[in-house]
Amino acid sequence: MLNLKRLALVFGAIMMLAVGTAAAAENVPARPLLSVDGQGTGTATPDIATVTIGVVSHASDAGKAQNDNAWKSDQINKAVKGLGIDSKDIQTNNYSFQPTYQMNTNHKNEINGYTVNNSIIVVVRNIKLTGKVIDAALQAGANEINSLDFSASNTRTVRKEALSNAVQDARDKADIIAQNLGKRIVGIQNVSESTGYMESRRFNNAMLMSAKGAADTAIEPGSLSLSARVHVDFILSD
Numbered sequence: 001m002l003n004l005k006r007l008a009l010v011f012g013a014i015m016m017l018a019v020g021t022a023a024a025a026e027n028v029p030a031r032p033l034l035s036v037d038g039q040g041t042g043t044a045t046p047d048i049a050t051v052t053i054g055v056v057s058h059a060s061d062a063g064k065a066q067n068d069n070a071w072k073s074d075q076i077n078k079a080v081k082g083l084g085i086d087s088k089d090i091q092t093n094n095y096s097f098q099p100t101y102q103m104n105t106n107h108k109n110e111i112n113g114y115t116v117n118n119s120i121i122v123v124v125r126n127i128k129l130t131g132k133v134i135d136a137a138l139q140a141g142a143n144e145i146n147s148l149d150f151s152a153s154n155t156r157t158v159r160k161e162a163l164s165n166a167v168q169d170a171r172d173k174a175d176i177i178a179q180n181l182g183k184r185i186v187g188i189q190n191v192s193e194s195t196g197y198m199e200s201r202r203f204n205n206a207m208l209m210s211a212k213g214a215a216d217t218a219i220e221p222g223s224l225s226l227s228a229r230v231h232v233d234f235i236l237s238d
Contacts, residue, residue, distance in 0.1 A: 034234040046201065056069075065115065075141050148202065166230045186235050196227045
């Protein structure tokens with residue numbers, strides 16, 4: 001019985017202390033906050049190129065259209081592989097076969113031939129070979145270069161750079177504002193971030209086809225960028 005009484009007394013003391021602490025906290029004014037947004041960018045040099053090669057064949061006979069397209073596509077594959085591109089980095093995409101029509105003397109549409117359209121996607125991991133891949137494909141019978149995209153295989157370092165720059169930007173802004181208010185930054189209450197995605201750099205069809213027939217296609221990959229944004233609630237001195 002004595003132990004129960006002591007336990008009750010101890011529990012009561014703890015409850016009174018908690019209530020007193022909460023009441024005291026309510027009477028303490030909150031320190032002022034300074035909310036700042038920071039922005040930063042990271043850059044990377046592309047190390048992968050993805051080329052989409054088009055092979056379009058037309059003939060009055062369906063079998064000939066298919067055979068011509070298959071032969072050209074095979075020649076392109078051989079030419080690209082001859083540059084050291086691995087088979088796993090070459091794939092067929094968006095193959096289509098369809099008839100074409102013309103209006104006859106009776107003003108009715110009739111089939112006048114067949115068109116085969118085949119797209120070959122080539123991933124170039126040695127980016128210095130990009131121009132050679134395009135040249136080899138065109139010389140082997142390709143009649144379209146639909147797209148060329150440059151990308152970076154590892155974005156972790158770029159993301160870290162962008163976030164670091166965004167945080168530094170936020171802190172620099174906060175320091176300037178706090179100093180002009182006669183305050184000091186004494187802590188941080190909340191932080192949130194929003195990081196974008198690194199978009200590939202794309203060359204359009206007109207830019208690429210202008211290189212057709214040239215001895216050597218020189219294409220500069222340039223650089224890629226990634227942006228990050230942070231929101232920080234800084235605690236200011238009283």
